[in-house]
Amino acid sequence: MKVTRLNTQKREEDSKRHIQPKTKHHPILRHVKEGSQYEYTSFMEGLNQVGKFTYLDVNRNRGYINLIKTQVNKLISNYGCDLQYFRKYNTFFKEGEENKSNLIYGEDTTAEFYASGMIRSFVSVESMAWNFNQLGYENTEQVNIIISIDNFSQIFAKKTSKIETKFFTIPITGNTIFNEVSGSIESNEFNASIYGSFGNDLYVHKTFIKMIPKRINDSFYVSDNYNSDLYNISGNLEGQMEFDDIYPNLVSGIISGDLTYHNYENIEDSETWNLAPQVGDYFKFMTSTGIDEEWEITQVYDRMLTNKSGGLNPLLGKYIYQCSAVKRQQSYEQNTDELDAEIYNPGSDINELFKGQIVSETDKYADQFKVKKGENKHNTKTNTIGKNTFDYQDESDITYGGYQNMPKSK
Numbered sequence: 001m002k003v004t005r006l007n008t009q010k011r012e013e014d015s016k017r018h019i020q021p022k023t024k025h026h027p028i029l030r031h032v033k034e035g036s037q038y039e040y041t042s043f044m045e046g047l048n049q050v051g052k053f054t055y056l057d058v059n060r061n062r063g064y065i066n067l068i069k070t071q072v073n074k075l076i077s078n079y080g081c082d083l084q085y086f087r088k089y090n091t092f093f094k095e096g097e098e099n100k101s102n103l104i105y106g107e108d109t110t111a112e113f114y115a116s117g118m119i120r121s122f123v124s125v126e127s128m129a130w131n132f133n134q135l136g137y138e139n140t141e142q143v144n145i146i147i148s149i150d151n152f153s154q155i156f157a158k159k160t161s162k163i164e165t166k167f168f169t170i171p172i173t174g175n176t177i178f179n180e181v182s183g184s185i186e187s188n189e190f191n192a193s194i195y196g197s198f199g200n201d202l203y204v205h206k207t208f209i210k211m212i213p214k215r216i217n218d219s220f221y222v223s224d225n226y227n228s229d230l231y232n233i234s235g236n237l238e239g240q241m242e243f244d245d246i247y248p249n250l251v252s253g254i255i256s257g258d259l260t261y262h263n264y265e266n267i268e269d270s271e272t273w274n275l276a277p278q279v280g281d282y283f284k285f286m287t288s289t290g291i292d293e294e295w296e297i298t299q300v301y302d303r304m305l306t307n308k309s310g311g312l313n314p315l316l317g318k319y320i321y322q323c324s325a326v327k328r329q330q331s332y333e334q335n336t337d338e339l340d341a342e343i344y345n346p347g348s349d350i351n352e353l354f355k356g357q358i359v360s361e362t363d364k365y366a367d368q369f370k371v372k373k374g375e376n377k378h379n380t381k382t383n384t385i386g387k388n389t390f391d392y393q394d395e396s397d398i399t400y401g402g403y404q405n406m407p408k409s410k
Contacts, residue, residue: 065317080122087115088280109331115159122146145323154226164263202241235259295325
């Protein structure tokens with residue numbers, strides 16, 4: 001039998017050690033000289049300089065701006081409805097017989113709408129003055145139509161924008177097993193895939209460029225796409241390939257060349273807007289249940305910084321067009337399906353460019369889009385119209401009751 005004896009003396013010493021109060025340690029006071037203290041004011045002064053630092057920097061918040069853009073597009077896609085958009089050819093500032101609008105009332109009863117297309121939009125009814133019907137007045141219905149800026153550009157770039165030729169330099173990769181190479185283009189106007197082949201000299205002579213739907217947010221690995229109106233891109237990219245230093249079956253290189261595509265500049269050479277909805281255009285909404293509505297645009301907003309409830313530009317981004325529209329009454333206007341598609345669809349010419357010879361933009365557009373660039377006469381015409389508002393002899397306002405040529409003095 002094994003017996004273990006406890007050392008009672010050691011246990012007593014350990015118990016006394018635990019009972020003894022701990023010694024209090026007083027902090028050591030260190031007096032730092034004023035000259036050796038850290039100065040942060042000089043650092044902050046540098047940040048306050050213009051162009052160096054701000055929490056509202058667009059580049060600093062680029063990721064969050066793209067995230068808001070993605071969420072806005074999803075909201076419009078989930079809660080919006082499909083509207084058919086009609087693009088008007090404005091003749092208000094045209095000269096001679098081409099100007100068919102009434103300069104006094106702004107009416108254009110024989111307007112021509114040369115382009116149309118479907119777009120997902122969010123419609124908000126602001127006011128319905130149904131009670132005015134009781135007094136014999138016409139019912140006026142005002143709505144707000146919200147559409148994505150980038151989605152609008154992607155759908156109508158082919159139909160309402162100019163053609164541009166630009167030099168591209170694109171890196172591509174491939175292998176010697178199939179003698180094929182591939183790459184991609186991600187520009188502001190379009191996204192495209194590139195495919196080509198090479199021979200024993202490792203030179204790519206011909207590439208096939210196919211436009212693909214543009215992603216909403218390039219930062220996401222899997223992102224939603226815009227409803228792009230795809231078209232052929234004219235041009236060719238070529239270049240020399242080289243073997244990879246580590247993997248002998250892989251090749252890589254850079255191909256370059258001129259490509260012709262549609263940019264975001266308005267074909268009508270407007271100085272106040274690019275590729276955007278304009279006053280005078282209209283939306284059409286039809287359902288299988290019998291609803292048939294048309295709304296004419298009266299105002300277009302793309303930025304609103306001061307309104308808390310309806311601000312359109314979180315973090316200084318541009319995401320949507322907000323269009324104020326009223327009920328439209330049809331007259332003698334002609335729409336796209338009633339006109340010659342080859343003449344009033346200025347975007348169809350790029351398919352001919354893709355087949356072979358590249359021609360100038362002016363030669364391929366219809367006569368109404370052959371704009372001669374020169375001095376801006378818009379302001380001069382506007383001042384002339386405003387100055388002579390009451391000085392007219394054709395009595396074009398007699399239909400509405402008529403007004404005197406000169407206003408009465410107060």
